[in-house]
Amino acid sequence: CLRNCSIFDVEFWGILDGLNALLSRRFDKVLMQTDSMKAVKAIQMFTKVSSNSALIRRIQQLLMKVRNWLIQYVPRDSNKDTIA
Numbered sequence: 001c002l003r004n005c006s007i008f009d010v011e012f013w014g015i016l017d018g019l020n021a022l023l024s025r026r027f028d029k030v031l032m033q034t035d036s037m038k039a040v041k042a043i044q045m046f047t048k049v050s051s052n053s054a055l056i057r058r059i060q061q062l063l064m065k066v067r068n069w070l071i072q073y074v075p076r077d078s079n080k081d082t083i084a
Helices: 007-024 037-047 054-063
Strands: 029-034 068-073
Touching: 007 029, 007 037, 007 054, 029 037, 037 054, 037 068
Parallel strands: 029 068
Antiparallel strands: none
């Protein structure tokens, strides 16, 4: 997929991998932060409509197993390492 995936898909693969890791450790609260407003909106919309994307649907299925979750948009320039 890395050769043929869009940046949008790569963002979702990262979110999916993170969710799988958290759920395997039995976390029930999740805070996701991304610099992709498109990703934030797609994940937030899952309560209203099912996605055509299998990747987004899988994320939605995992989020149903989490008691509390939040996704936040963090602008790219606010998401930099501040260590000098």
